[in-house]
Amino acid sequence: MSEDDRELLNRMAQGDQSALDAFYRAYEGRVYRFIRSRLNDSFDASDVLNEVMFEVWRSASRFEGRSSVSTWVLGIAHHKTIDRIRRRKPGESVELDPEIAEDESPNAAETLSAAQDAEQVRRCVDQLSEAHRSVVHLAFFEDLPYGEIAGIVGCPEGTVKTRMFHAKKALMKCLAGLKEMGLS
Amino acid sequence: MNTDNGKKDDEDLDLLLPWYVNDTLEAEERRQVEAYLERSSHARDEVALLRALRQQVKDEQIENSPGEFGLQRLKREIKQAGPQPGSADKMTGRTVTVARFWRPLAVAACIAVVIQAGVMISLTGGPGSDVETASGNAGLAAPVLQVTFASDATELEIREVLQSAGASIADGPTALGIYNLRLVDAGTTTVEEALATLRASGDVVTFAERN
Numbered sequence: 001m002s003e004d005d006r007e008l009l010n011r012m013a014q015g016d017q018s019a020l021d022a023f024y025r026a027y028e029g030r031v032y033r034f035i036r037s038r039l040n041d042s043f044d045a046s047d048v049l050n051e052v053m054f055e056v057w058r059s060a061s062r063f064e065g066r067s068s069v070s071t072w073v074l075g076i077a078h079h080k081t082i083d084r085i086r087r088r089k090p091g092e093s094v095e096l097d098p099e100i101a102e103d104e105s106p107n108a109a110e111t112l113s114a115a116q117d118a119e120q121v122r123r124c125v126d127q128l129s130e131a132h133r134s135v136v137h138l139a140f141f142e143d144l145p146y147g148e149i150a151g152i153v154g155c156p157e158g159t160v161k162t163r164m165f166h167a168k169k170a171l172m173k174c175l176a177g178l179k180e181m182g183l184s
Numbered sequence: 185m186n187t188d189n190g191k192k193d194d195e196d197l198d199l200l201l202p203w204y205v206n207d208t209l210e211a212e213e214r215r216q217v218e219a220y221l222e223r224s225s226h227a228r229d230e231v232a233l234l235r236a237l238r239q240q241v242k243d244e245q246i247e248n249s250p251g252e253f254g255l256q257r258l259k260r261e262i263k264q265a266g267p268q269p270g271s272a273d274k275m276t277g278r279t280v281t282v283a284r285f286w287r288p289l290a291v292a293a294c295i296a297v298v299i300q301a302g303v304m305i306s307l308t309g310g311p312g313s314d315v316e317t318a319s320g321n322a323g324l325a326a327p328v329l330q331v332t333f334a335s336d337a338t339e340l341e342i343r344e345v346l347q348s349a350g351a352s353i354a355d356g357p358t359a360l361g362i363y364n365l366r367l368v369d370a371g372t373t374t375v376e377e378a379l380a381t382l383r384a385s386g387d388v389v390t391f392a393e394r395n
Binding site: 012013014015017020021024025028029032033036042046049050053054057058060061107108109111112115116118121122125136137139140141143144145146161162164165168171172 | 198199200202203205206207208209226229230232233234236237238240241242243244246247249250251254255257258259261262265267268360
């Protein structure tokens, strides 16, 4: 699969549009879902997907094989998404490594029942910062190792681990809050 | 191992639990986490919670991705941007900018063609004697169908397909090239009939679906 993807990139670099078709169909769903997990707007997400695939087409010759093709593509998607967020909110910085208050965090056993409610989890994931949502998506939807996630989002492995840790704490706090309000 | 070191170790292992759950840890890290799970009920609760969260993330339903519409849009922009550069250096940003610059103009040009098509249908005595612009008229039926047209379809071909289907363009194209259609006379044509006619015009209509 990886070799096939590299071959597709080689052909795209030569201007082969049938390779573009195959590449787009192979990656479009994953890339869209990654972008969509961070942008709450399907039109914006479609637009960014288009920008990502355009960039892949134009940059295919520059792929050096230092990472897997999927890491490279998701990395482009990561940066394009941040660009879009910055354009949407000019002057507002994108929160790259937010910290959260960890006092009085609920324990895992208390929030387990709420975590089994799809609607409550969706609401709480939506409230996460952009940086936390991306790591949660890459770890739990894409099932990627932390090293690969670090390559995609462009930060040290330790930062990926702590972002995931803070994301989990924030989710637990949110789920516990919903449970307390009787919403789960 | 003293208490402080033990606590620090456990905190480090806590950070690895999400990757134990998604089964991507290296063998040595996995072994350490498994030993941690054996001795810590806290760790076992955390893993149960993380598994539930992972399942919800995986199961979350979102709308469909753009699919073939997105591919068509991409290929249009690539065509506008020209062939692959021999040296891609510095070209990517410029071509994206060019594509963005042309996008609104291209959409405006498409809308102009649609409006012109509406006028021509009227002048040639097609279904519906009133001119129906993309902006619509009060009292017109709501759009019921979505279509995309082949990139090389001519105005004449599009007009003939729409007339035979008993449909007219209500609005569009969207950024993905989608047009919304309404039935000219819902009393004489059903949505199913119009849909079947549109789908049978494979060379002109590349996609047809209910709205």
